[in-house]
Amino acid sequence: MEKTISYKGFEITVTLDSVRAVSGEFRYGPPVGYVAVVSICTADPRRPIxxxxxxxxxxxxxFDTVDDALTTGLTAAQRAIDDKSAP
Incomplete structure (x- = not known):
């Protein structure tokens, strides 16, 4: 899953990596959680920060749910942008 938003002249992308349990038989089970991968780019031209x-x-x-991981990733990126632009 991936979500991209524009925020104050930047583009924030949060991609989720699912983490799966491994059974005793070395088979992958269903996802047990998610890791949020956050990228920030300038909007135009698009360059990574x-x-x-x-x-x-x-x-x-x-993270237990997709929503928790996405929300935390987006909020963290927005705070980073706000901190960078603060006087």
């Missing part, structure tokens, strides 16, 4: 950042919850835990 830094490198993508991988986000997890406190305690190095994966």
């Amino acid at each position: 830094g490198v993508p950042i991988r986000l997890v919850k406190e305690g190095n835990l994966v």
Whole structure:
């Protein structure tokens, strides 16, 4: 899953990496959580600002839901942009 939004002249993209459990038989099970991968680019021309950042919850835990991972990734990117543009 991926979500892209425009924010204050930047383009924020959050991509989710699913984390799967491995059974004792070495078979992959359903996703047990998600890692948010956040990228920030200038809008026009499109150029990356830094490198993508991988986000997890406190305690190095994966996000339980797609919505939690997307919301946290978007909020973190917006705060980073706001901090950069603050006087």
